[in-house]
Amino acid sequence: MDVVGELSLVASFAVPEKLKTMAITQKSIKILWSASGGLCAFPECRQRLTFSEAGEYAPYTLGEMAHICGDQPGANRHDAAQTPQERDDYQNLILLCPTHHSLIDRAENEGRFPVESLHQIKADHEAFVRLRLHPDPATDKQAIAREISPLLAANHQVWLNYGPLSDLARKNPNSDAAYAVWLSERLGTIVPNNRRITEILGDSAQVFTPEQQRIIADFQLHARGYERWVADEIAYEGVVRFPTAFADLIQGTLHASA
Numbered sequence: 741m742d743v744v745g746e747l748s749l750v751a752s753f754a755v756p757e758k759l760k761t762m763a764i765t766q767k768s769i770k771i772l773w774s775a776s777g778g779l780c781a782f783p784e785c786r787q788r789l790t791f792s793e794a795g796e797y798a799p800y801t802l803g804e805m806a807h808i809c810g811d812q813p814g815a816n817r818h819d820a821a822q823t824p825q826e827r828d829d830y831q832n833l834i835l836l837c838p839t840h841h842s843l844i845d846r847a848e849n850e851g852r853f854p855v856e857s858l859h860q861i862k863a864d865h866e867a868f869v870r871l872r873l874h875p876d877p878a879t880d881k882q883a884i885a886r887e888i889s890p891l892l893a894a895n896h897q898v899w900l901n902y903g904p905l906s907d908l909a910r911k912n913p914n915s916d917a918a919y920a921v922w923l924s925e926r927l928g929t930i931v932p933n934n935r936r937i938t939e940i941l942g943d944s945a946q947v948f949t950p951e952q953q954r955i956i957a958d959f960q961l962h963a964r965g966y967e968r969w970v971a972d973e974i975a976y977e978g979v980v981r982f983p984t985a986f987a988d989l990i991q992g993t994l995h996a997s998a
Contacts, residue, residue, distance in 0.1 A: 764805060767972040768830040770927055772805060774970065777869035778928020781862050782840035789837060790924050801917075801924050804841040805833045808858045816850040817858075834862045869932065884944050885993035891933040892987060898925045926970055934963040958983040 780787040780803070789803030810818035811827050819827075826832060836844070844853040902908060902922040912918040938960055945956050958980065965979040 763824065764828045764833070768828065768833060769805065769923070770971050771830045772833050772835050773803070773924050773927035774931045774967070775866045775869065776803075776835040776928070777872070777932050778803070778924060779835075779865070779869065780837040780840055781834050781865035782836055782843075783861060783864070785837060785840055786865075786868075787837045789835070790921055790928060801920050802837060803835050803924065804838055806836045806841045806844065808832050808834055808855055808862070810845070816845050816847065816853070817855050819855075834858055870935075881947055881993050882996070884940060884947070885990045887940050888937050888990050889994055891937050892990060895930045895933050898929050931967050931970055934966060938963050952989055955983060955985045955989050959986040 778789050780789060787802070790801050807815070807827065808817060809822055809827065809832055810816050812818065813820070822832070843849060844858065900906060902918070902925050904922070908915075908918050909922070941956050941960065945953055948956060959982075962980040962982050965974065966982075968974045969976055969979045
């Protein structure tokens with residue numbers, strides 16, 4: 741099996757009971773982690789919130805989904821007029837490291853971090869994530885392939901280490917930690933990388949031949965469907981499989997330039 745071509749297989753992990761019973765919905769979790777790029781949103785922090793080795797489990801997550809308007813009466817910025825659904829919706833959440841989650845929730849800091857300020861911090865961070873890999877567009881095939889190759893490689897490593905066919909998944913099929921890190925790596929690595937690849941190709945696809953452009957279009961269709969599936973907007977059956985010809989095209993272009 742070509743593992744690169746299987747990056748978007750539906751996860752075989754059982755959804756942990758802990759996640760099933762959370763008030764925050766799976767859709768809000770996925771949107772938040774994806775839009776935040778798996779990084780702390782606090783200005784100048786941007787700490788990576790998934791890590792590869794710790795204790796009993798190889799990977800673990802550090803990120804905390806903080807409520808902008810506090811979820812309990814007496815919490816900082818609590819809004820009694822919010823419904824439970826509004827309180828736990830993506831719009832009222834910000835992804836932070838434990839240090840900055842604690843900072844914004846200290847009673848003495850409520851005036852320092854009002855609702856409007858936290859919404860602006862979140863918006864600025866998500867804009868940074870969208871633009872963090874947005875240099876001037878490449879103008880030739882080799883330059884494009886050099887930009888795309890490490891992004892595909894990163895996605896490939898996520899699949900190998902955390903995906904449903906990984907050693908971690910096979911050894912811990914019902915593990916909360918294993919499932920959580922696979923979910924966060926899809927949202928924090930694969931989806932942002934797919935977006936960046938799509939941006940690169942959107943600016944530069946005209947330098948490829950018509951047949952190569954067809955392969956590129958297949959990848960772009962896959963990337964759009966994959967992100968919509970991750971966000972629970974469509975069923976997995978609606979996702980076009982990752983086109984192995986696209987990985988071959990990128991690698992072949994790199995080898996041709998060597």
